[in-house]
Structure formats: structure tokens, C-alpha cells
Amino acid sequence: MTVITTPAVALPPANPSAPIKANRRWGTPVAYVVAVIVIGLMLAPVLFIIIGGFRTNAQITTDPSGWPSVWNIGNYLDVLTGGTFWRLVGNSLIAGLATTLGVVLLGLMASYVLARYSFRGRGLLYATFAAGLMFPMTVAITPLYLVVKNLGLMNSLGGVILPQIAFALPTTIIILVPFLRAIPDEIQEAAFIDGCSRLGFFWRMIVPLAMPGVITVGILAFIASWNSYLLPLFILNNDAVFTLPLGVQSFASQYSVDTAKVLAFTSLSMIPALVFFALFERRIVGGLTGAVKG
Amino acid sequence: MSVRENTPTRLEVDLANGGDAGTTPVAPTVRRRRSSSGGARVEIAVLVGPALIVFLGFVIFPVVMAAYYGFFSWQGYGPPTDFVGFRNYVTILQDPTFQEALTHNGIIVVLSLVLQGPVAILLALLLNRKLRGQSLIRVLIFVPYVISEVVVGTGWSLMLQTNGAVNGMLENLGLGAFTQDWLSHPDIAIWTLMVIITWKYVGFAVILFLAGLQGIPEELPEAAAIDGASFWQIQRHITLPLLAPTLRIWAFLSIIGALQLFDLVYIIWGQYIASTAGTSTMATYLVANGRNAGNYGYGNAVAVVLFLISLVVALIYQRFVLRRDTEGAITGKGKS
Numbered sequence: 001m002t003v004i005t006t007p008a009v010a011l012p013p014a015n016p017s018a019p020i021k022a023n024r025r026w027g028t029p030v031a032y033v034v035a036v037i038v039i040g041l042m043l044a045p046v047l048f049i050i051i052g053g054f055r056t057n058a059q060i061t062t063d064p065s066g067w068p069s070v071w072n073i074g075n076y077l078d079v080l081t082g083g084t085f086w087r088l089v090g091n092s093l094i095a096g097l098a099t100t101l102g103v104v105l106l107g108l109m110a111s112y113v114l115a116r117y118s119f120r121g122r123g124l125l126y127a128t129f130a131a132g133l134m135f136p137m138t139v140a141i142t143p144l145y146l147v148v149k150n151l152g153l154m155n156s157l158g159g160v161i162l163p164q165i166a167f168a169l170p171t172t173i174i175i176l177v178p179f180l181r182a183i184p185d186e187i188q189e190a191a192f193i194d195g196c197s198r199l200g201f202f203w204r205m206i207v208p209l210a211m212p213g214v215i216t217v218g219i220l221a222f223i224a225s226w227n228s229y230l231l232p233l234f235i236l237n238n239d240a241v242f243t244l245p246l247g248v249q250s251f252a253s254q255y256s257v258d259t260a261k262v263l264a265f266t267s268l269s270m271i272p273a274l275v276f277f278a279l280f281e282r283r284i285v286g287g288l289t290g291a292v293k294g
Numbered sequence: 295m296s297v298r299e300n301t302p303t304r305l306e307v308d309l310a311n312g313g314d315a316g317t318t319p320v321a322p323t324v325r326r327r328r329s330s331s332g333g334a335r336v337e338i339a340v341l342v343g344p345a346l347i348v349f350l351g352f353v354i355f356p357v358v359m360a361a362y363y364g365f366f367s368w369q370g371y372g373p374p375t376d377f378v379g380f381r382n383y384v385t386i387l388q389d390p391t392f393q394e395a396l397t398h399n400g401i402i403v404v405l406s407l408v409l410q411g412p413v414a415i416l417l418a419l420l421l422n423r424k425l426r427g428q429s430l431i432r433v434l435i436f437v438p439y440v441i442s443e444v445v446v447g448t449g450w451s452l453m454l455q456t457n458g459a460v461n462g463m464l465e466n467l468g469l470g471a472f473t474q475d476w477l478s479h480p481d482i483a484i485w486t487l488m489v490i491i492t493w494k495y496v497g498f499a500v501i502l503f504l505a506g507l508q509g510i511p512e513e514l515p516e517a518a519a520i521d522g523a524s525f526w527q528i529q530r531h532i533t534l535p536l537l538a539p540t541l542r543i544w545a546f547l548s549i550i551g552a553l554q555l556f557d558l559v560y561i562i563w564g565q566y567i568a569s570t571a572g573t574s575t576m577a578t579y580l581v582a583n584g585r586n587a588g589n590y591g592y593g594n595a596v597a598v599v600l601f602l603i604s605l606v607v608a609l610i611y612q613r614f615v616l617r618r619d620t621e622g623a624i625t626g627k628g629k630s
Contacts, residue, residue: 031420038417039434042497048459049449066460110345126343129349134608135357136554137435138577139601142584142593143356144365146370158615166352169345180476198337227442229557234585245444249561252448259452270445277440281433 046270053264055104060259075264085268087240088247092226092272095157095164095243099225100218102165107172108214112202114173115180116188126177132170137163139231145234159235160243164228169219179213180206219280226273357601364595367587382595391569392596395579396603398484398572403552405488406495408543413492414499415541419529421500424509432504436497443494447561450490451477477562484573490558495551499544506540507533542615549611553604556581576600 052060053075055068079085114126137144146162153159183206192203207214229245236242239250248269250263364382366374386392421431438446453459454476461473476486514536515528523531556577559568568574568582580600584593 015316029422029424031423034420035425035431039431042438042493045446045449045453045493046441047454049445052452052459061457064457065459065466067460099410106345106348109341113341117334117338119334119338125346128354129345132353134605135353135601136604138554138556138580139597140353140356140360142582142590142597143359144352145585146359146590147352147356162348163352166348167532169349169353173345198334202341210409223440227444228563229442230446245322245442247442248442262448263452266448270441271548273440273442274437277437278433281436 043157049263049270050267053260053267055260055263057258057260072260075261078261079265079268084247084251085265087112088242088244089272090159091241091247092244095160095228095232096222096225098157098161099164099168100222102161103168103172103221104214104218106165107169107176107217108207108210109202110169111173111176111180112206115177123232125175129170129173132167135173137167141230141234144231148235153235155236155241157236157241157243160225160228160232163231164221164225168224171220172217175217176210176213179210183209215280216283219283223273223276226276244272344605351419360594360597360601362594363546363591363605364598366591367589368591370590374591376591378591382592383599385592386596386599391574391583392579394569394572395574395576399555399575400556401484402491402575403549405546406491406552409488409492410499410548411541411545413501414496414544415534415537417500418497418503418507419533422504432501437498438494439497441494442447443557444561446490446494447558451562454486478567478571480570480572483563483573487559487562487573491552491555494558495548499548502540502544503537506537510536543613544606546611549607550604553607554600576603 048065051068054068054071054073056072059069060065110129110136114122114129148159148163151159153162187209188201189206191205192198196204227245228243232243232246236246239247242250248266251265255261255265363374365377365379367376367378367382368374417435421428425431455461456473456475460476463471464470474482477483510533514532518528518532528630554577555575559573559575559578560581563573563578568578574582576596577600580593580596583589584596587593587618
């Protein structure tokens with residue numbers, strides 16, 4: 001958090017210096033037993049939600065922890081064919097993509113200046129952005145709600161997107177500045193000698209070269225937005241603009257008697273995050289570890 | 295002549311790097327002499343402007359306003375006029391409900407460290423050995439961390455209801471005597487919360503520790519093994535001390551996260567049950583007594599208290615624990 005130095009692009013292989021022979025060993029059985037138990041504990045609640053969605057309410061009432069006697073896909077079909085789920089996914093996608101785009105664009109521009117321009121007040125500017133790390137959204141949530149209200153952005157996704165961009169900027173800038181600074185000066189010199197303007201250099205060289213850092217930052221912003229709860233809770237009061245987390249909660253209270261359907265809805269809403277995680281696992285884990293490795 | 299302008303001297307470069315909070319020791323950056331001229335200023339303004347406006351407008355301004363509103367009794371209509379000085383703060387600190395919430399935060403801070411720390415260290419030590427399917431294990435342990443708090447909260451509260459899956463499973467196993475009202479029994483609810491928190495966030499700790507372990511040179515444990523040290527001796531006397539910086543940073547993140555805990559509690563216990571079940575936190579108190587009660591001035595004062603407590607804890611931690619790892623990082627003055 002406060003000690004980010006270089007954005008790691010991916011985890012290094014477990015033991016780069018270990019001889020190949022050692023990698024072929026299976027290791028101690030204890031480790032496997034522990035690993036299996038832990039994974040079982042980690043996945044059990046997730047599986048409960050997914051499998052629960054295949055049961056009927058009668059089954060859940062009579063035997064809450066049982067296996068589905070008949071795998072009933074009706075709950076899932078209901079959710080998938082109803083409009084609510086897709087509207088929520090759409091809203092979450094819009095909020096997530098807009099936040100990511102905004103964070104990456106604004107963060108990259110500001111980081112470029114902080115990394116490669118020299119001017120008075122640069123240190124102050126950097127410190128201002130870095131200070132943002134000290135303020136969690138919880139602290140500012142009430143005035144933030146008033147700012148959004150005064151801008152007329154209540155019940156619109158824009159009212160969620162703009163604050164999310166703002167609160168993601170500190171991390172983004174702290175990750176991107178060292179990244180941009182590490183781009184060799186020779187490239188910059190060569191571009192200028194060839195008559196490239198500094199803004200042209202930004203678009204043609206910096207943006208492509210900073211891609212790995214940009215992707216890490218973008219993924220972090222997207223996941224944060226996708227899972228965000230407190231801000232949408234304050235800003236969005238109309239279910240037409242609900243994002244997925246709000247939608248899951250309102251669905252759960254609205255259909256509280258229909259447990260099976262709630263479980264189906266919840267497990268479907270978890271899928272996008274899981275797929276996204278599976279696709280970008282290396283970058284997410286790498287970004288997190290890179291951020292903390294002093 | 296533009297070519298001449300584009301190749302600055304090294305001297306300018308070193309001057310330009312002064313006073314920067316960044317600490318990465320990279321080669322001095324080449325900068326053009328024009329940096330103080332009008333053109334560069336326009337570029338700087340165009341590039342930094344949007345980010346700065348959004349940041350000041352949606353982060354700094356609301357934070358400052360929170361401090362300001364905290365001195366008023368104000369229901370959110372029109373500008374605040376009823377200045378009450380420190381009365382909101384006195385009320386907060388004397389309110390038993392707030393004191394309970396603060397106590398819960400303290401318990402959560404300590405239990406998070408005590409429960410997640412050892413478990414995560416053991417798991418990381420085990421997983422750091424040569425294992426088949428290591429990367430798959432790593433991904434699966436991390437799954438709860440990626441799932442949103444709302445999904446986690448909804449799923450767990452369904453499982454933990456008195457007629458939910460956990461009690462059902464206990465009865466099926468013949469352990470019916472152990473069934474509990476996991477969510478609303480005041481002695482148990484906080485432990486239920488801790489189990490959920492541990493489940494959700496331990497993967498994050500494991501991933502951090504694994505990264506830290508992989509930074510330890512192979513040669514040290516190998517040399518110790520040649521000298522006859524056992525696996526656990528090696529972990530105790532070589533690996534753990536070398537992992538200490540990672541542990542300290544994880545503990546810092548965990549403490550701050552526990553102080554600001556909101557989502558899980560609010561989703562599972564709602565705003566009202568949380569205080570009777572003994573799981574309310576400062577942040578749920580803030581939302582319940584601020585916006586939901588319509589007392590915006592009071593809510594902002596709570597936010598300020600929450601922030602100051604986090605800040606003091608962060609500074610103390612920084613002063614006494616993190617000092618050797620990241621000198622001055624939290625106070626913003628990079629030592630460079």
C-alpha cells in the first residue's frame with residue numbers, strides 16, 4: 001500500500017534456482033492433506049451456494065445441508081430468463097468499464113507528468129495524490145453523497161463512476177509513476193530527435209510501453225468497482241440503476257422465502273468475478289504481491 | 295535548433311529529481327530545458343488537470359467537508375447553520391453504542407491478527423514446498439477474496455440461519471447438541487463474524503506470505519539443512535525472521551481493514567441487529583446514526599473520529615513497528 005515500488009507483472013516461478021530434479025519430487029504427504037482440507041473449507045461455502053441453487057425450497061427446508069435429490073435447473077433458468085439479472089450485470093459492466101477507463105486514462109496522464117516532467121510543485125502534487133491513500137471512502141461517504149447530489153448525479157451510474165475514479169487514482173498513480181520513470185530515456189530522446197512532440201510521445205510510446213502496468217491497475221480498479229457496495233448503497237436508490245451487489249441484496253430480501261432462487265441468483269452473480277479472476281489470476285496476484293514486496 | 299533543445303545536460307536532470315517523494319532508484323530522467331516555459335505548462339495542466347479536478351472534487355473536498363459538517367447539528371437540508379462546536383464529538387464518545395462498536399473493532403483487529411496470521415503462515419510454509427498443482431492450490435485459496443462481500447454475506451447468512459445448512463449438517467452428523475443461533479446470539483455472533491472474515495481474507499495473507507517467501511534466497515535454508523537443521527527449525531530460525539517485513543506490512547493492512555470494516559457486517563446483520571448481536575463496528579454505527587438517522591452533522595463527526603483513530607493507530611504502528619521497513623512512508627515524506 002504505502003511501499004509500492006515496482007509493479008510486478010507476474011509471480012516469479014516458485015523456485016527458479018531449484019534443480020529440475022527437485023521439482024519432480026512430490027513433497028511430503030502432509031502438505032497435500034493440509035492443502036486438500038484447506039481448499040475444501042475455502043470452496044465449501046461457494047459450492048453450497050452453487051449447489052443450493054439446483055435444489056427446491058421444499059428440499060432446503062427439510063434438509064438444509066443435503067445434496068439435491070433431483071438437479072433442478074429451474075431456479076437458474078428463471079434468473080437467466082428474467083430481465084433483472086441481465087440489467088444488473090449491464091449496470092455493473094458499465095460502471096466497471098467506465099471506472100477502469102477513467103482511472104487508466106486520468107492516472108496515466110497524471111503519472112506521465114509526475115514521472116517525466118520537471119516543474120515546481122511536482123513533489124507537492126505527488127504527495128497530494130499519495131495522501132489519498134489515507135482516506136478510505138467510508139470517511140468521506142456522507143459529504144461525497146452530498147457532492148454527488150448537488151451535481152445532480154443521484155441515481156445515475158455517473159454518480160458512482162466519478163467517485164470511484166477519484167478514489168482509485170492514488171493507487172494507480174503510485175503504481176504507474178515508477179513504471180513510467182523506468183522507460184529508458186533513449187527512447188524519449190530518439191522520439192524527440194525524430195520530431196515527435198511530447199504529447200505525441202505520450203500517445204505513441206508511453207501508452208504502449210506502459211501496458212503491463214496499465215493492465216494491473218485496470219484490473220484492480222475493475223474488481224474494486226465490480227464488488228463495490230458502500231458507494232452504490234448511498235448513491236443508487238432506484239433499482240433500474242442498481243449494480244450487481246445492490247441487486248443481489250435486494251433480491252435476497254425481496255425473495256427471502258424463495259431460498260433456492262436467491263442461491264441461484266447469488267451464484268450466477270459470482271460467475272463474472274470468478275471468470276474474470278481465472279483469466280487474469282497471474283496479473284491480479286502478481287499486482288498484489290508486487291505492491292507489498294518492499 | 296529544436297534538436298539542441300531536446301538534449302539536456304545531466305546537471306539539469308539531477309536538479310529536477312530533487313524533492314520527489316518517489317523512492318525508486320532509477321537512472322536520472324532526462325528532461326527538457328523548456329520545462330518552465332509556457333508550452334510545457336499548458337501540457338502539464340492539460341495532462342494533470344482532469345485527474346486533479348476529479349481527485350480534489352471527490353476525495354479531498356468531501357474529506358474536508360466531513361471535518362466541517364462534524365461541528366454542526368444538521369439534517370442535510372440547506373447549508374448547515376446550527377453550529378454546536380464539539381458537542382457531536384462529546385456525544386459520540388459518551389454514547390455506549392459507539393463504545394461497544396469501538397470495542398468490537400478492537401476485538402476484530404486482535405482476532406484478525408491472531409487467527410489469520412498463524413494460519414496463513416503455516417499454509418504459506420506448506421505451500422512454499424515443492425508441490426504438484428501448487429499454482430492451482432494458490433488460485434483456489436484466493437477464490438473467497440475475489441468474491442464480492444455481498445455474495446459472501448448473502449451466502450453465509452443463509453447457511454448460518456437457525457434452520458440453515460450449518461445447523462442442518464450438525465444434526466445430520468449427530469451433533470445436534472451443537473446447533474446454535476450463530477447470527478444473533480450475542481456471545482457467538484462475533485466469533486461467527488471472525489470465521490467469515492478469516493475465510494474471506496486469509497487467502498490474501500497466504501498470497502502475500504508466499505510472495506515474501508519466494509524472495510528468500512534458496513541458499514540459506516539449504517545451508518541450514520546441510521548443517522542438520524530440521525524443516526521446522528529452518529522455518530523458525532531462518533524463514534520466519536526473513537519473512538518479518540512482509541508480516542509487518544500484512545498486519546498493518548489487516549489492522550486498518552479491521553478498523554474500517556463495514557460491508558460484511560452491514561450485509562449480514564443489517565444496521566439494527568448488529569448492535570444487539572455484538573458485531574457493530576464504527577463504520578456501521580456511522581451509517582446507522584448518520585445517513586439512516588438523517589443526522590448528517592453527527593455522521594460526519596463519527597467519520598472524523600473513525601479517521602483519527604485509524605490515523606493514530608497507523609502512526610503508532612509506523613513509529614514502533616514498521617519503522618525499519620518503510621521509514622516515513624506513511625507520513626508521506628519519502629526518505630529516498
